[in-house]
Amino acid sequence: MAAKAPRYQMMDMVSERIRRLRERFIATVPEISAQRARIVTAAYEDTMNMPAVLRRGVVLSRILEEMDIYIADDELLVGGMAEMPRGVPLFPEYAVDFIMRELDEFETRVADRFVLPPETKEELRRLLPRWEGACLNDYAFPLFSEEGRKAAGNFCYLLTATRSGVGHMIVDYEYWLQKGIPGIIADLEGLRDSVDRMDPEACERLEFYKSALLMMAAARRFVLRYAALAHSQAETCAGDERRRELELIAQTCEHLAAHKPETFRQACQSFLFLHLILQLEANGHSVSPGRFDQYMYPFFKADLEAAPNAGEMAEELIHCLWIKLSEINKVRDKLNSIAFGGYPMFQHITLGGQDKDGKCAVNELSYMCLDATARVGLFQPSTSIRWFYGMPDEFLNFAVRIASFGTGMPAFFNDEVLIPNMLQLGYNLEQARGYAVVGCTEETVPGVAEPWLTGGFFNLAKMIEYTIFDGMDITTGEQQQFRTGAVEDFGSFEDFVAAYKKQLGYYVRLHIACDNILDIAHARLMPTVFEGIVMQGCKESGKSSMQGGALFNSTTINAVGIANVADSLACIRQAVYEDKIFTWAALKDALRANYVGHEKIRAYMKNRVPKYGTDTEAVDAIGNDIVNELYAIISLYKNPRNGPYLLALYSISTNVMVADRTGATPDGRKMGESLADGGVSCSHGVDKEGPTALLNSVAKLDPYKATGSTLLNLKLHPSVFEDDRNIAKVSALFKTFFLNKGQHIQLNVVDAATLRDAQKHPEKHAFLTVRVAGFSVFFTTIDPRTQEEIIARTEHFG
Known part of the structure; x- marks a missing residue:
């Protein structure tokens, strides 16, 4: 009989009590x-x-x-x-x-x-x-204005917190x-x-x-x-x-x-x-425990001093707690079960990083929490570590080893970027050093902020469609009110980009107008008083967090499809304006037909034009230009709690949700095919130059503009982690990326053959966990479209 995979060997290393609790959890279908x-x-x-x-x-x-x-x-x-x-x-x-x-x-x-x-x-x-x-x-x-409702219905943006609390x-x-x-x-x-x-x-x-x-x-x-x-x-x-x-x-x-x-x-x-x-x-989902290893450590340390076996008892308690957190759930509508499939609640625990004095905050609980994630083997809580220059290699290597077991956890965050981002937002140095991760990859300072971190998901690729067709929605045939002119009249690539940026500005404004109304609705109808009891500023002001009582307030707009936009603009620049391979008329015909009968155009766009994710400066610069434009637009506005709007580059699984309502794009993507995953990940199949080229492209996006967060998925084959030497190589890769000012990275460590077998025989893969976006779930519990999107991600070998 073949030996168990390392992950399942780890899952055997729990008490009989935890085995029984875990098995009952798996055997129990959630009940309304x-x-x-x-x-x-x-x-x-x-x-x-x-x-x-x-x-x-x-x-x-x-x-x-x-x-x-x-x-x-x-x-x-x-x-x-x-x-x-x-x-x-x-x-x-x-x-x-x-x-x-x-x-x-x-x-x-x-x-x-x-x-x-x-x-x-x-x-x-x-x-x-x-x-x-x-x-x-x-x-x-x-x-909502009629235009605002229509734009949401056309998937120009997806509004959150319309049918639930805000959380986050x-x-x-x-x-x-x-x-x-x-x-x-x-x-x-x-x-x-x-x-x-x-x-x-x-x-x-x-x-x-x-x-x-x-x-x-x-x-x-x-x-x-x-x-x-x-x-x-x-x-x-x-x-x-x-x-x-x-x-x-x-x-x-x-x-x-x-x-x-x-x-x-x-x-x-x-x-x-x-x-x-x-x-x-x-x-609301994404009610996150924050820096669990910091505020729980005094109790753990006191127990250790009082009783020599306290560590073993604490380990079992942590395992029990991980199972209880996995039980927390909510009912989403059918559409959102695609984007948030697998019952995730985004309860994020952040480990390591720095203390208030800038010293390494790693302690015994940091290790125990990571170990619990591997041994318990469930999808909650989400776990992450914070890296900085002073972190011992031992802890980073341990975290990479835990990630190699295939749960998609922990994710990795960079203090050297994120602490300066917190300072940008007005937190003092002690607060900034205390930041933690919420939900997927969003950051906030615990106990002082109502950050409303999912103000909605903005579909950047839809604006390409509206720019090319002068406001015509080619998925519905409906002409939109806002128009930027016929592309045939644009004399240069710069003219096209200027029109695209106008479309961005118009629809971001509509999006924010809807968010403002939702913000007011929650304040007036659903003030979160209990949350306010444990949020600094609320008790003193006598206002709930939804009413602006917290010390810090913000709202984040999450941009989806930056890779598709960078690639599409690169294709337009090369094929239409520079080399004049195709006319606008030919390209528009191909997009309307979803490339059916226009395979030559699609093949050229997919294979002959450099793409984001290949460390190509000219394309990466386009992506960064759009990031800068989004930052400039979003920074113009304040929310009803008198806080700023922030930019994030992440999608969760909305890249799959919007696929059927986003027309074919000039990068060769067909309507119905998902947009690029993650947030700053490249389009599917593009990263053929290897992970280093991908990380170099990502690092060229200004990390100090996306103060709401970024999300990078990386899929590595299990063979990459065959020994300690390779574990150290992956750690070194991460450190280099962070030294180049990357914000975040997370891993899927699974091979496509296993995922295909799980589709055919789900009963054999009950514990097979994958990283969808900023969250992990059991693969067999998610929508087939999301399964296919995960399988389609490039699989890197050692």
């Missing part, structure tokens, strides 16, 4: 729960005349007090989103249209399938119509752990009591404090409910060992209701309660 929807519906109907800030306090309090809870066999850490393992609640206050439309399809989906029992479905058919016309999206959509933040976990529930309640009471009631402006803060104190009191009762349940289960438990575990769970919860955590176990449980309540308040 109606409980939260039922509780929220009743709470909203009971509070119709209540201001939104207070209303949200009542709503969350009732959820925490009325939802059924469970403690599963073998669990050492407790808490869940619904009444059953892998249960998924609904958030009707944001949107019900897609749930009602797809109610009969959730169980038969190809990607992101959910169990939906008949009795749950019938209850939802009764509950959800009561929300029609009263959801957040019902408020926001009518306020890192709260002050350290404050929560250092204060504990009683300490935070005392802080809120002190702020409430210090309000000068003769000052009308100060009096407005009282509403926030009342809501926040309602929530914290409910959070305390929520914790005590788990204590009571653990005691109850212990009384009827047959086994002595499990009875002792249940009593310890009860004691831990009782302690947390009355005191701040003191041990690593208590800190893990306290962290999990906070993380779950944030999810139950607003179902």
Whole structure:
């Protein structure tokens, strides 16, 4: 029998408890729960005349007090989103249209399938119509301009947070752990009591404090409910060992209701309660734990000093926590299940980097968290490391080895670029050194910022289509309002680029106008008060993070398809203007026909023109010029929270989602073929000059313009990592890229043959994990189109 692959050897190195928990996780299909929807519906109907800030306090309090809870066999850490393992609640206050439309399809989906029992479905058919016309999206959509709605419908951009919470933040976990529930309640009471009631402006803060104190009191009762349940289960438990575990769970919860955590176990449980309540308040994804190895380390260190075997106990607790984080889930509509397939929640843990004094922050927990990612073998939490000049090679090599096991984790980030980017945004040096990664590859400073990091995905390639056809959408045949003139009248390549930049400016403005409306809608209807309790600035100002209460506020526009645009412009410059190989008429005919019958033109564009990703200066410069233009356009605007708009170069899987609505492009890409993956990755199949050429092209994009983040995918064959010498070579490759000011890089380490076999025999590959974009998922749970896109990425050998 063939030896197990290194990854599966690592997954064997866990306790029997973790094996059982992991196997149950894999065997359990996520199930939609109606409980939260039922509780929220009743709470909203009971509070119709209540201001939104207070209303949200009542709503969350009732959820925490009325939802059924469970403690599963073998669990050492407790808490869940619904009444059953892998249960998924609904958030009707944001949107019900897609749930009602797809109610009969959730169980038969190809990607992101959910169990939906008949009795749950019938209850939802009764509950959800009561929300029609009263959801957040019902408020926001009518306020978009007609052009704004049309552009979104044409996939010029994809708007996020229209049917869910915003998420994409890192709260002050350290404050929560250092204060504990009683300490935070005392802080809120002190702020409430210090309000000068003769000052009308100060009096407005009282509403926030009342809501926040309602929530914290409910959070305390929520914790005590788990204590009571653990005691109850212990009384009827047959086994002595499990009875002792249940009593310890009860004691831990009782302690947390009355005191701040003191041990690593208590800190893990306290962290999990906070993380779950944030999810139950607003179902935005990318609620990220941040620098877990830093704020948890004092508890770990104290345990080690008190007991020699504390490290082993901590290891199992981390493994249990990784499984609990993997259980957190949300229901997305069918279209978004393509872009976000595989049930990801983008809960990002950032390891290593620097401390506030600029010294190396790597500690024992940093290693243990990376090790847990490999041994537990699930897709959550996302893990990353921060690299800087002072990082020991030992830690980088260890991280590369963990990545070689094929989970797509960790990803790698460059302090030498990202700390200066944080300084650009106004953070002080200590804050900038404390940055962490949110969601995919976005960066923020924990506990002080509401960064709204996915203000939407802007389709750069669609603007090429609109420029060539003077505003005509060739996928629908519809003429758009904004026009830049017939390309036949452009006398030079520079004229064409100028027209393209005008299209960018017009549609970016439409995009931002829609984002502003969404921003206001969330502030008015869905103020995130509980998040504000653990976000610096919110308690002091008496405003939730959605209302601009955080110390720092921003919104990020995420540009998709920079490689396709650079390649398309290079093809136009060479084939139409410089060498005059094809006329505009011939090229337009080819694009309209999706290259059918025009194979000669397509072959020339794909094979005879240098491309981004091959270290070709002339093409890379085009890409950088578009980055500079986007930065200049986006920097003109501020959001309703008086923060800047930022540029990011990443796509998640929207490069697949927009493929059918983006016409054929001059780089030889056909309509229906996905755009370039990642964000700054090259188009599929272009990087034939090897990874070094690709990294050189990426490094030529100004890293200080994309302050919202960049995303680079690199696919390496498993044979690259056959020994320690090759591990060191990959580490050296990464270091060179970072010294050249690359921001980020992440790996897929899997061969195409394995992926093809997983398509044919999914039952044999339950744990096969791939890096889709800034997140990892089980390959067999994602949409076939996304599977094909991953397989199509160039596979580099040693």
